[in-house]
Amino acid sequence: MSRNGNYRARLKGPLREEKPAALLAAYAYPALRLRKIPAIDEQLPFFMKSLSETLGSVQVPEKVLEIMKxxxxxxxxxxxxxxxxxxxxGVDFFLSLRVMAGEACSSLLYxxxxxxxxxxxxxxxxGALGKRLYDYLADRLAMRRRRAQVSSYVRGILFPTSCAVSAILxxxxxLYILLASYSSLASTILPLAPAVPPETVSRASMAMMVMFSAAGSLAIHFAERRSGIHLAFTFGTLLLCSALTFLVVSSGTHAVLDAMTGYARSLREMVPK
Structure with missing residues (x-):
């Protein structure tokens, strides 16, 4: 093998190890920037009011920014x-403002x-513009806080309710599986077998959990007014909590009831076929 081949072989391993880390950093950087947007929006009313009032009195963009710093x-x-x-x-003041709004990734700042x-x-x-902007931005932030309170209230109701409904299901x-088991024992004497098989009841319970999770995620989405990706995430979280609760309660209850009524298997063996 040539010297270039050995060099490429030595570099191949580290590059493969660094590639996932680079991809993770590339995906994490926008998320970290988005987390700063609420903190930026909280400063906007005072910032825009100060910018307008200072520009009205000084009227020199560079001096205005020196004062604001x-x-x-x-x-x-x-x-x-x-x-x-x-x-x-030497960049235009208005163009620089628009570039700053784009860098901050805040729609309210834009x-x-x-x-x-x-x-x-x-x-x-x-001066008059600064007061109007302050009132407008303060109202937008107040509405956002109210929406956050409503969404947290809805979340606090929906998640425990979905878990409780899933536990009941x-x-x-x-219990329906146990009833079907005892009914099958007496079916040789009396026609007591349930008309609906237990598998159908389980599918109906799962369908109810899916519909409840969809309705709950839509309620949270309309309260928060966020993106469709967040709607899908909320739906998945609700469905996951409901499914886990259903499986834990169903399997746990079935194990307890099966241990308490273990003689049913011996009775089934005694019943003539």
Whole structure:
């Protein structure tokens, strides 16, 4: 084997080990950025009001940003420093604002920046604009907090309720299997065998769990107003909790009842066929 072949063979192993880590980092970076959006949105009313009022009094974008850097805007401080560097480098102020809104990945910041830019270009007073933007953004955040409270309340009701319903269905499934077993023992004397087989009852219980999980996930989705991916995740979580509860209760109850009524097997052997 040549020297190049040996070198490639030595590199092949480490590259294979580093590839999954690189993919994990590539997928985790957007998620980490998205987690900062609520913290950014909390600072928006005060940030947009300060920007409008300072621009109305100073009217020089670079000086405005230097004054605003004296305040603490939390997570927005890093974006504010980048905005100041762009404006200081000669980039248009309004374009720099839109770039900052795109970097922050906040739809609320993007809406506020668009309203701010278009209003200033059309000659709206910066002071009056700052008060309107503050009221609008504060109302949006208040509505978001109310929606979060409603969604947490709905979640607190739906998840325990789904587990309780699944537990009841699992208990009914075990009892119906026991009833079918005893009915089959007496079927040689009296026609007491149930018309519905136990397998059909189990399928009906599973269908009820699926429908309950779908209805619950839709209720949470309408309360939170989030994406379809989040709807699918909520549906899967509800269905998983319901299915696990059903299986645990059904198998546990069946084992307990089978141990308590173990003589049924001996009776079945005694009954003539």
């Amino acid at each position: 004296l305040n603490d805007y939390g997570v927005l401080k890093r974006h504010l420093e980048r905005l100041h560097l762009r404006v200081k480098s 809406e506020g920046v668009e309203v701010f830019v278009e209003s200033i270009r059309r000659g709206v007073s910066a 699992g208990l009914m499934d075990s």
